[in-house]
Amino acid sequence: MTNINTKKQYTIGVDIGGTKMTAVLFDGIKVLADYALATPKDTLEHFMIMLNALIEPLLAKAKQSKAEIKGIGVGLAAILDYQERKILTAPNLPLLDGQKIPGQMEAKLGLKIKLDNDANCFTRAEAKIGAGKKYQNIFGLTIGTGIGGAWWFNNEIYLGAHGGAGEPGWLVIDFLNGVRLEEAYHKLAQNNPASLAEEAYRGDILAEKAYQEFGYYLGVSLANIVNIVDPEVIVVGGSVISSGDLFLSKTKKAMRTYIKSAAAKKIKIVKGSLGDQAGAIGAAMLFS
Template identity: 30%
Template sequence: MKQVLGIDLGGTAIKLGQFESDGTCLRSCSIPTPQPAIPEAVLAAIVEAIEQLDPNREALAIGVGMPGPTDAAGRIARIAINLPDWVDVPLADWLEAKTGRPTIAANDANCAGLGEAWLGAGRSFRNFILLTLGTGVGGAIMLNGELFIGHNGAAGELGLISLDANGTLCNSGNRGSLEQHLSIGAIRRRTGKAPDELGQLARSGDPEALSFWRSYGRDLGVGLTSLVYVLTPEAIVIGGGVSASAEFFLPSAIAEIEQRVMPTSREGLRILRAELGNRAGMVGAAKLALDRYCTEELSSTR
């Protein structure tokens, strides 16, 4: 059975897994992201981790999830707004030169969407949206069973849609983006507390925490309304660390969508928690490599 490496590059940690073509994870590890996370330092850390994870070079190819868009070919990390000096970095070329294995890169939320489509909450749907609620707010769009990346590879930045034209400035240059209302940083700014603390307070019945999560859900629902009207998906999958408190904010998000979206645009719509947790990006990066480099047709040419 063919094997690949799936890598999820984050601002604080880099997760790596070695996967068989049926999705079985043979082994995995997590290493701290070098600080500052400049490209050269990150590349060196990834190469060292690959050598430790797969010393016998059993994996045929590498997939990498990036915290930002890549070009349509999956070769170049175009920008990572929360990592220093990541502008048009030829990541695939660099890793291929260092490891001798074909490499493809994609936005980390797109990888999470692929992972959920393959082995998680999206596997029963051909058309769904993934929204990841964490340090940032990312997204992925699956259309007719395929990841939609647009004509230049940068589609699916769902967290950067506008919610408030005069709101908080985003690193993207937008103001009042969905990310500036729903990210971990936005939650801290709004409440002075971390999402997990607010989740614990809500579970204990704290009225202020419960009120916050209802408000959070309404903002989420407003943002999702635009996406539902444009894409009319079968399902919306909610992932990322903040989704641990989904029981407190999804009801108000759903109510907002039901109020704002015509029934013809939301008929049969399911809103679900993601199933793969923080493994989704790693799993999806592996799927990316399998699809690009390890089909029977392509493998026979190597």
């Protein structure tokens, strides 16, 4: 049977994490191929070399399939200037601060590049084809190296007037000492949530208590978000969600306590369904 579309169109999505970079080849519906490498943190030159090495196998796969690449979407944990296509601050990768990565990539690869916050990418993917696809109003939350978030409303990510919307990690949870949610998270997890989770699963009381305390702070923060934007559902993801049974029940209880609307108290917190590819898929969707 002859295919009417003589030239297939794919996109590539890249998720730059604090420890790992993931890339996917995406046809608009499913992932056709994926690749991952460790995230370099030493020099910008090394970072760009490895970013290119991450993308090259997927470009080769597309060429082999006689497909055209519409563009490459890149997501990372950073505050961005969307007009200038510039990374203002990347807390986990300070070597990228002030860099215009899309322009550098376009010069190297000859393809269109779009840049977005990683939590925006996670939320976009889960809203369109993941755990949030039945809903119109979704708040996405990622917990990994840091804490990120995004609000999906009217079929798009709401960026706010200055591009700074959706930063739950900056919610203040201790007004006396000015402690933000992300700061409390790092302090409680001692900057190693995976190790703390192992200790908690082994029955370490202090580790269990730390996760419960974080769960409470997270619940209070989500209640604040619900009281402002009233989403239909909250979708959570990131590496720490695999340990969600250590804190999510506490989170749900605290959230319900501090939500004003009786109807909104029923809002569900659900785990994302796309796994660790969600961010890269959401980045690929920047061209869909």
